[in-house]
Amino acid sequence: MSTTAGFTPLRSVLYMPSSNERALEKAKTIPCDGLILDLEDAVAPDAKPAARESACAAAASGEYGRRTVTIRVNGIGTEWHDADLEAAAAAGPDAVVVPKVGSAAEVAQLVEALERYGAPDRTTLWAMVETPGAILDALAIARASQRLSTLVMGTNDLVKELYAEHVPGRAPILPSLHTALLAARAAGIAIVDGVYNDVRDTEGFAAECRQGREMGFDGKTLIHPGQVEEANRAFAPSAQAVEDARGILQAWEDGRGSGVVTFNGRMVENLHVESAQRTLAIHEAITALG
Numbered sequence: 001m002s003t004t005a006g007f008t009p010l011r012s013v014l015y016m017p018s019s020n021e022r023a024l025e026k027a028k029t030i031p032c033d034g035l036i037l038d039l040e041d042a043v044a045p046d047a048k049p050a051a052r053e054s055a056c057a058a059a060a061s062g063e064y065g066r067r068t069v070t071i072r073v074n075g076i077g078t079e080w081h082d083a084d085l086e087a088a089a090a091a092g093p094d095a096v097v098v099p100k101v102g103s104a105a106e107v108a109q110l111v112e113a114l115e116r117y118g119a120p121d122r123t124t125l126w127a128m129v130e131t132p133g134a135i136l137d138a139l140a141i142a143r144a145s146q147r148l149s150t151l152v153m154g155t156n157d158l159v160k161e162l163y164a165e166h167v168p169g170r171a172p173i174l175p176s177l178h179t180a181l182l183a184a185r186a187a188g189i190a191i192v193d194g195v196y197n198d199v200r201d202t203e204g205f206a207a208e209c210r211q212g213r214e215m216g217f218d219g220k221t222l223i224h225p226g227q228v229e230e231a232n233r234a235f236a237p238s239a240q241a242v243e244d245a246r247g248i249l250q251a252w253e254d255g256r257g258s259g260v261v262t263f264n265g266r267m268v269e270n271l272h273v274e275s276a277q278r279t280l281a282i283h284e285a286i287t288a289l290g
């Protein structure tokens with residue numbers, strides 16, 4: 001995991017079935033910010049024990065460089081959950097991703113289990129919010145533990161549970177996306193958007209990245225290496241945004257002492273300075289990835 005001044009880029013977080021050895025190998029060269037080694041939906045029941053071993057070996061290998069490496073375990077209440085969590089805790093990935101987290105009490109239960117199984121302090125918890133109950137309890141979930149660092153949208157399950165439909169623009173789930181975003185920001189944690197299922201539809205994917213960025217997501221979860229480049233571009237500050245941020249800081253510096261200045265004809269107050277500083281911190285963290 002690569003972090004600059006406490007900021008870890010999560011523009012592109014790629015799922016891969018942990019049962020797919022080729023994908024696990026290929027991931028070492030894919031320029032994504034994060035990996036989710038999946039044990040849940042992408043792995044058939046009879047392949048789960050072997051996939052668990054492969055995911056844990058990969059996470060413990062140290063062969064994924066600067067990428068944030070996570071393991072998605074099977075959900076609470078499934079026959080695989082306890083063994084997944086115990087093995088993942090011992091492997092010590094950057095995070096353990098838990099699907100279908102439903103309440104703050106479940107977060108507390110997961111954190112207690114990670115500690116009981118000896119997970120290193122560096123291993124955080126990522127909670128997937130993908131059920132109606134999780135959306136309605138999103139703030140309590142997001143604030144439930146210091147160990148919870150990230151919310152992950154599960155938009156396939158959400159659409160399924162709502163009896164909704166996948167449509168361009170995502171109108172049926174926008175209230176849910178906003179609610180989860182509000183919760184993450186109120187709790188001061190990261191949040192990544194859901195996946196785009198049509199790996200051939202590059203235009204639709206780019207539009208959804210743009211929408212996610214404009215809403216405030218830190219990045220997007222992905223299902224195919226071909227989606228990485230666009231997500232990295234969409235969730236990074238543009239060259240213009242970086243230039244503007246530098247200009248705002250300079251204008252503020254030049255007008256030292258006054259509570260309001262202008263930059264390119266636009267009003268600049270302290271809050272705009274804070275946004276500019278955040279933009280530059282993100283830009284520096286991304287640049288440091290090399």
Ligand SMILES: CC(C)(COP(=O)(O)OP(=O)(O)OC[C@H]1O[C@@H](n2cnc3c(N)ncnc32)[C@H](O)[C@@H]1OP(=O)(O)O)[C@@H](O)C(=O)NCCC(=O)NCCSC(=O)C[C@H](O)C(=O)O
Pocket residue numbers: 014015016017022023024026027038041042099130153154155156157158194195199222223224225
């Ligand atoms: C979607 C896929 C099944 C498509 O597979 P395929 O048609 O085989 O892809 P390609 O032939 O284009 O693959 C080209 C090469 O890239 C490698 N590859 C493909 N996908 C990945 C990947 N995700 N990570 C790493 N490498 C990947 C292939 O191995 C090929 O390599 P090579 O042979 O060397 O050329 C497939 O992309 C796939 O399985 N994707 C991941 C599916 C997944 O993990 N799903 C679960 C998570 S989504 C979800 O559940 C979200 C949430 O819970 C919700 O509710 O929304």
Ligand SMILES: [Mg+2]
Pocket residue numbers: 041099130154155156157
């Ligand atoms: Mg799901």
